[in-house]
Amino acid sequence: MKRLLWPLLVLAALLAVNLFFTPSFFSVEMKEGHLYGSLIDILRFGAPLILVSLGMTLVIATGGIDLSVGSVVAISGALACLRISEDGGVFSAVVLALGLCVLLGLWNGFLVAGVGIQPIIATLILMVAGRGLAQLIADGQIITVNSPSYKVIGGGYLLTVPFGILLVLVVLGVTAFLTRRLALGVLIESVGGNAEASRLAGIRSRGIVITVYAFAALCAGVAGLMISSNVSSADGNNAGLWIELDAILAVVIGGTSLAGGRFSLGGTVLGALIIQTLTTTIYSVGVPPETTLLVKALVVAAVCLVQSPKFRDKVFRRAGPRSSPRPAAEEKVRVTA
Amino acid sequence: MLVVAGLAAATLTACGGSGGGSGSGGGDGSITMGFAQVGAESGWRTANTKSVQESAKAAGITLKFSDAQQKQENQIKAIRSYIQQKVDVIAFSPVVESGWDTVLKEAKNAKIPVILTDRAVDSKDTSLYKTFLGSDFVEEGRKAGKWLVEQYKDAKDPVNIVELQGTTGSAPANDRKAGFQEIIGADPKFKIIASQTGDFTRAKGKEVMEAFLKANPDIDVLYAHNDDMGLGAIEAIEGAGKVPGKDIKIITVDAVHDGMQALADGKINYIVECSPLLGPQLMDLAKKVVKNESVPARVVTEETTFTQEQAKTALPSRKY
Numbered sequence: 001m002k003r004l005l006w007p008l009l010v011l012a013a014l015l016a017v018n019l020f021f022t023p024s025f026f027s028v029e030m031k032e033g034h035l036y037g038s039l040i041d042i043l044r045f046g047a048p049l050i051l052v053s054l055g056m057t058l059v060i061a062t063g064g065i066d067l068s069v070g071s072v073v074a075i076s077g078a079l080a081c082l083r084i085s086e087d088g089g090v091f092s093a094v095v096l097a098l099g100l101c102v103l104l105g106l107w108n109g110f111l112v113a114g115v116g117i118q119p120i121i122a123t124l125i126l127m128v129a130g131r132g133l134a135q136l137i138a139d140g141q142i143i144t145v146n147s148p149s150y151k152v153i154g155g156g157y158l159l160t161v162p163f164g165i166l167l168v169l170v171v172l173g174v175t176a177f178l179t180r181r182l183a184l185g186v187l188i189e190s191v192g193g194n195a196e197a198s199r200l201a202g203i204r205s206r207g208i209v210i211t212v213y214a215f216a217a218l219c220a221g222v223a224g225l226m227i228s229s230n231v232s233s234a235d236g237n238n239a240g241l242w243i244e245l246d247a248i249l250a251v252v253i254g255g256t257s258l259a260g261g262r263f264s265l266g267g268t269v270l271g272a273l274i275i276q277t278l279t280t281t282i283y284s285v286g287v288p289p290e291t292t293l294l295v296k297a298l299v300v301a302a303v304c305l306v307q308s309p310k311f312r313d314k315v316f317r318r319a320g321p322r323s324s325p326r327p328a329a330e331e332k333v334r335v336t337a
Numbered sequence: 338m339l340v341v342a343g344l345a346a347a348t349l350t351a352c353g354g355s356g357g358g359s360g361s362g363g364g365d366g367s368i369t370m371g372f373a374q375v376g377a378e379s380g381w382r383t384a385n386t387k388s389v390q391e392s393a394k395a396a397g398i399t400l401k402f403s404d405a406q407q408k409q410e411n412q413i414k415a416i417r418s419y420i421q422q423k424v425d426v427i428a429f430s431p432v433v434e435s436g437w438d439t440v441l442k443e444a445k446n447a448k449i450p451v452i453l454t455d456r457a458v459d460s461k462d463t464s465l466y467k468t469f470l471g472s473d474f475v476e477e478g479r480k481a482g483k484w485l486v487e488q489y490k491d492a493k494d495p496v497n498i499v500e501l502q503g504t505t506g507s508a509p510a511n512d513r514k515a516g517f518q519e520i521i522g523a524d525p526k527f528k529i530i531a532s533q534t535g536d537f538t539r540a541k542g543k544e545v546m547e548a549f550l551k552a553n554p555d556i557d558v559l560y561a562h563n564d565d566m567g568l569g570a571i572e573a574i575e576g577a578g579k580v581p582g583k584d585i586k587i588i589t590v591d592a593v594h595d596g597m598q599a600l601a602d603g604k605i606n607y608i609v610e611c612s613p614l615l616g617p618q619l620m621d622l623a624k625k626v627v628k629n630e631s632v633p634a635r636v637v638t639e640e641t642t643f644t645q646e647q648a649k650t651a652l653p654s655r656k657y
Contacts, residue, residue, distance in 0.1 A: 022552050031578045038551045045544050132406075140377030142539075142565070144595050155572065231539040231569050233595075238538045282533075283548030289505045289534035 003255045006307050007270040010253075014277045014299075021285045034157040038280065040165075046276030047164035048073070048154075048223035050269055052243055053250040054175055055216030057268045060251050062209050063192040063260025064112055064119035068104070069220035069247060071130025073240025076101050076221040077228030078134045080150070081143040090149045098221045104130070105217025109210030123213075127244070134236035144233040154230035164226050171219065176265055185263075188212065192260030246275055253303055274303065368627050369399040371419030373429035375456075376407040380593050384657030385430075385455065385613035392616030398623060409433055413440045420447045426623045430455040434508070441465035450626040454619055456508065463634065467626045470619055470636045472611050474509045478516020480609045480642050481560060481588045485527070486520060488586070488606075493526075496557050499549045500532035501542055501570060503562040509611075510534070513562045513590055530556070535566040542569030550577045561589045564596025564608065571604050582606055592643055594657055600648035608648070610640045613657065 018025040018038070028037035052069050059066045076097045083093035104126060111122035156163045179185030190198045191205040199205045220240070228234040252258060253274055254267025278299055287295050305311045370393060377383055386402075393400035401424060403415035409432045419427050420443055427449055431437060437458045442465065444451050451466040458466070489496050498521070503510030514532075521527040531549050535542040542565060549556065550573060559574075561567035567589035571581040581587055581604045589596055592610040599605045615638045625632050643651060 024551070032576070036577065038548070041544075041547050041551065045547070135377065140383055141380050142595070155576075227540055231543055231572060233539055233568075235538060235540070235565075238536070239540065279544075280548055283545050284552035286531055286533075286552070289502055289532070292505070292534070 003264060004267055004270060007253055007255070007267060007274060007303075010303050010306070011270060011274050011277060014274065014281055018277075018281050018284060025284070030160065034160045034162070038284065040162065042273065042276050042280050043165045043168075044162045045280070046273055047162075047168045048226045048240075049243065049246055049250065049276060050168050050272040051171060051219045051223040051226070052216075052240075053247040053254075053268045053272045054171060054265065055212075055219030056244075056247040057251050057254070057256055057263050057265060058175075058179070058188055058212040059119075059216045060248070060256055060258060061188050061192045061260060061263035062212050063195065064209065064213070065248065065258070066108060066123045066213060066216045067120065067244050068108060068123040068126035068130055069216060069223075070240040070242060070244045071127050071134060072101050072104055072217050072220040073224035073227060073243055074134035074234075074236050074238075075104070075130055075137065076224030077234040077239050078137040078143065078236045080225055081145045081228055081234035082137055084145045084147050084150055085143055088147065090147055093150070094153075094225060097225060098218060101217045101221030101224070102214050105214035106210060108217065109213035112213065113206040113209035131236070134234075134239070138234055138236040140236070142233050142235045146232065150229050151232055152229070154226035154228070155232070156229075164230075167222065167226070171222070172265065172269065179265070184208075189261055189263065192263075247272075249300065250275055253300075253307070255307070367397070367399060368426065368623060369401065369422075369424045370623055371401045371403075371416070371422070371424040371427045373403050373405055373412045373415040373419070373427070375412075375430045375432050376404055380657055381591065381611075381613050385615070387656070388614040388616035389428075389454075389619060390616070392620045396617075396620035396624070398620055405432060407432055409436060413437075416440050416444065420444055420449060423447070424449060425627050426450050426452065428452040428454055428619060428623065431458050432456075434459040438462065438465065452619065452622055452626065454615060455613075468622055468632045468634055468636055470615055470622060470638065472638045472640060474512030474611075475516040475519075476637070477509075477590050477609045477611055477640075478513040478518070479520050480516075481513070481590065481607070482517045482520025484607045484609075484642070485558060485560075485586075485588060486524065489527070495526045495528055497553065497555055498527060498529045498558045498560060499546075499553065499556050500529055501535040501545060501559065501561040501566040502532060503534065503537045503566075505534045507537075509590075510537075510562055517560060535561070535569070537563050537565060539565045539569035542566030543573045544569075546570035546573035547576070550574065550579075556585050559585055559587045561587070564589045564591040564593050564599075564605075567605060568595055568599060571599060592655075594655060597643065597648050597652050597655060600643060600645055601652050603645055606645065608643045610642060612638050612640045 025038050028035055028039055056066060079100055080093045080097040083096055084090060108123050108126060111117045112119050152163050154164050158166055187203055187208055190203060191208050195205045224240060227239050250271035251268050253271035254264050256263040256267060278296060282292050282295060372389055374386055375382060390400060401419060405411035405415060412429060412432055416427060416429060417440060427444055438460050441451060445465055453466050453469040455471040457469055502514060530553050533545050535545045559570055561570060567587055574581040574585055579585055587605045588607045589605055590609045590611055592608045596608055600608050622632055
């Protein structure tokens with residue numbers, strides 16, 4: 001829990017900034033029969049990023065990385081919208097799109113665990129080729145669909161709550177159960193710690209790795225459905241563009257080491273919420289578009305610095321008495337770096 | 338592409354046979370054009386490609402077409418291969434503004450005239466290309482501004498405007514913003530209360546508009562730099578319990594099919610056209626430069642504007 005302290009503080013600080021500029025920021029009201037407010041927006045638009053980041057967390061925990069999730073987002077949306085525009089069967093379209101995403105994830109896992117290609121290269125292949133595939137599916141066009149039931153996934157409401165948020169809660173719940181109540185989480189951490197040692201200890205590390213890549217792609221697929229359903233159209237060129245980088249950032253802000261091993265699902269969710277809150281803040285505070293990226297970079301740099309025990313140690317040591325022993329600090333660095 | 342080129346060649350022979358001979362330049366009477374397209378990134382671009390291919394066929398020009406998939410190096414490669422093939426004229430839509438001097442000099446040395454379409458290059462040496470055919474984005478912004486001023490000419494209260502900009506730093510975003518500002522800036526009652534980039538996409542348009550709606554309770558007008566962002570914003574406005582086109586007036590640029598549909602449905606109030614159908618003008622220019630006739634250095638695409646009524650009549654015959 002202590003690991004989550006700093007991300008929580010950052011999130012609180014960002015929200016406080018908003019309160020300063022927009023006094024009504026925290027008000028949540030009922031409009032058109034559903035919840036309406038800035039906080040709901042953050043959760044709703046953050047939902048796809050949270051999903052992608054959850055998948056990314058498990059991949060990173062095994063010591064891997066998945067750059068292809070953005071392209072999978074685009075493919076999923078494009079295929080679903082194409083099917084719906086052809087015959088209108090939403091359920092079959094969703095199943096087909098998610099099925100393809102799992103296949104693509106298995107392909108990534110096969111390249112990494114089966115063939116032994118480095119994860120960053122293995123998933124780079126699908127990252128580049130996948131966007132082409134999405135454009136091929138959509139024939140280079142933006143496919144617009146007019147299906148109220150498809151619209152529900154990313155833009156609809158269930159019992160006044162945005163459906164996307166509920167979907168995230170379900171995926172988060174299932175993932176937390178599988179990795180924290182069952183042994184899967186320990187197995188993933190062990191593979192991430194040392195794949196060869198885990199294999200010798202009797203863990204099927206290959207199977208675990210393939211599973212997490214398939215899971216990451218499935219999460220990305222659901223996120224893709226959400227993004228395209230939210231605007232009732234599929235944009236093969238822009239949907240999920242650079243979301244893989246945001247997801248990796250969310251995982252890192254959440255305190256999971258890129259070197260693999262221990263991971264924190266709660267931290268990842270916080271990380272994704274920080275990124276989305278930052279985006280919303282920039283819109284509502286009125287930062288000029290030319291400086292948006294700079295502001296984002298500064299905030300992210302500050303977040304990373306404040307999370308580094310080494311940095312904190314240096315700053316606080318100067319300010320206060322020399323209290324924290326060095327070896328402990330260095331050990332922590334290895335966890336967060 | 339081979340099929341297209343083949344068809345074009347077939348038409349050419351047919352034309353020659355019938356003794357039309359209208360406007361075919363050069364010594365042997367036939368023109369070959371190398372066209373390096375940006376890619377197929379949007380419906381607009383696809384319509385642009387079709388227009389070029391169809392009008393080449395109609396004009397009896399043999400077209401060699403390449404798709405750069407949004408990458409400058411692909412486009413440079415394509416232009417070099419056109420130079421080697423000794424085409425009569427090269428036309429292309431530059432992916433980015435800079436870095437064209439070398440390859441354009443090669444074309445100039447090979448005495449092949451170059452026509453820029455849709456997008457400009459920032460090259461200081463304007464002798465490297467014959468002409469630039471494309472939309473005037475500043476004028477598009479002005480047209481949007483003029484309609485707005487006309488709509489609110491009797492209003493006394495301040496008019497609160499929010500703006501969804503295109504991709505930061507892109508020519509259409511900069512120019513459409515500047516042109517709009519130029520017109521509405523004359524009257525202090527027009528106030529742009531929020532302006533943010535929506536990256537020309539529906540998803541971003543919706544997300545940014547959601548934030549605008551919460552931060553600014555009183556929005557009268559939305560000006561979006563393209564239809565897609567406007568379409569995304571319409572969903573955000575509907576989600577906030579307001580009526581797009583009535584509670585918030587919406588002006589967009591482009592006039593792609595989905596945008597025209599929304600205009601005809603009354604959800605958008607005014608669209609400034611940015612036409613991709615520059616094929617016929619391009620072929621006319623190509624014939625002139627091959628014959629060494631002088632052409633203006635800047636040719637603006639023929640474009641119009643649409644109100645809701647005009648959209649209803651124009652929609653059935655739109656090509657894109």
